[in-house]
Amino acid sequence: MKNFVLARGNMDRDEVTRNDPEALGLARKSEQARYILVEGQSVAVNRSKQNELLKLTAQEAREWNSREAVYLGRIENVPYFACDISDMLPDTDVKPAGTPVMRPVKLWAHEWSGNDSILAVTAVAIHNWIRSSRYCSNCGEPLAIHPSGWQAYCENNHLHFPRTDPAVIMAVRDNEDRLLLARNPQWYGNMYSVLAGFVEAGETAESAVVRESFEETRVNVNKVEYFGSQPWPFPRSLMLAFNAWTSSTDDDIMIDGNEMSDAQFFSRDELKKALRHGKLTLPSPSSVARALIEDWLGQTVEEVMEG
Ligand SMILES: [Zn+2]
Numbered sequence: 001m002k003n004f005v006l007a008r009g010n011m012d013r014d015e016v017t018r019n020d021p022e023a024l025g026l027a028r029k030s031e032q033a034r035y036i037l038v039e040g041q042s043v044a045v046n047r048s049k050q051n052e053l054l055k056l057t058a059q060e061a062r063e064w065n066s067r068e069a070v071y072l073g074r075i076e077n078v079p080y081f082a083c084d085i086s087d088m089l090p091d092t093d094v095k096p097a098g099t100p101v102m103r104p105v106k107l108w109a110h111e112w113s114g115n116d117s118i119l120a121v122t123a124v125a126i127h128n129w130i131r132s133s134r135y136c137s138n139c140g141e142p143l144a145i146h147p148s149g150w151q152a153y154c155e156n157n158h159l160h161f162p163r164t165d166p167a168v169i170m171a172v173r174d175n176e177d178r179l180l181l182a183r184n185p186q187w188y189g190n191m192y193s194v195l196a197g198f199v200e201a202g203e204t205a206e207s208a209v210v211r212e213s214f215e216e217t218r219v220n221v222n223k224v225e226y227f228g229s230q231p232w233p234f235p236r237s238l239m240l241a242f243n244a245w246t247s248s249t250d251d252d253i254m255i256d257g258n259e260m261s262d263a264q265f266f267s268r269d270e271l272k273k274a275l276r277h278g279k280l281t282l283p284s285p286s287s288v289a290r291a292l293i294e295d296w297l298g299q300t301v302e303e304v305m306e307g
Contacts, residue, residue, distance in 0.1 A: 008114030035061035070149030082123035125233030
């Protein structure tokens with residue numbers, strides 16, 4: 001298993017407690033229970049130690065809507081819950097004293113322990129699903145959420161479970177082992193990344209790698225190898241990472257200008273030079289994209305910058 005930032009940590013998802021209302025009620029009120037706070041794609045961190053999640057007791061969490069807290073699972077026998085406080089925070093720039101310090105998971109997870117990462121990523125994923133699960137997609141009636149948070153049902157007993165969208169992300173290499181990086185005009189700064197896209201209905205992940213590479217850059221992929229996966233619940237993807245190989249050359253690359261504003265093959269030396277001179281930046285250290293690029297590079301970006 002690859003050591004992806006959001007795939008570290010060791011949590012027992014504890015289906016037994018999840019599906020037993022009595023055990024769940026006891027866990028919820030227990031002294032050991034800890035509650036973390038979620039707002040959109042962010043979680044609350046410790047005010048004085050921001051590389052740790054804020055973990056409240058049941059008592060402390062009461063003011064944050066613990067009625068709707070979702071059971072995440074157990075770590076070292078501590079039951080963890082997550083409260084969505086998105087509707088409870090003041091919508092102003094100046095926050096009143098006592099407002100939790102929130103940090104976006106995809107930008108901060110690499111600063112946290114593996115266990116804090118898995119709590120944060122699970123909490124954001126499940127609350128994203130709950131927020132978007134208002135009505136039954138079969139009959140249109142309102143949905144009620146099961147006490148554990150992991151099922152929704154309507155009055156006609158149509159059951160719904162948390163959804164995850166599979167997406168592929170691929171490090172495409174040419175015959176000289178150069179890496180294909182592209183730039184989306186909507187990305188901040190001058191960020192470049194590997195290609196990625198969603199798996200379509202009825203499609204395999206491997207076919208999606210080939211199709212997306214061709215659609216985005218006109219590069220023909222002829223070999224695909226699975227690399228690893230990590231959740232990316234922003235809002236609800238599972239990233240399936242691949243290494244891929246092509247015989248296409250610089251001259252074959254064509255971009256449509258909408259989805260991509262540039263795409264080119266980089267040698268390792270070219271990429272290191274561009275990074276050191278600040279000519280381009282790479283995705284967040286928490287992302288699979290970053291892990292794929294560093295795997296190809298043979299060193300981390302930090303090591304490149306130290307030089
Ligand atoms: Zn229904």
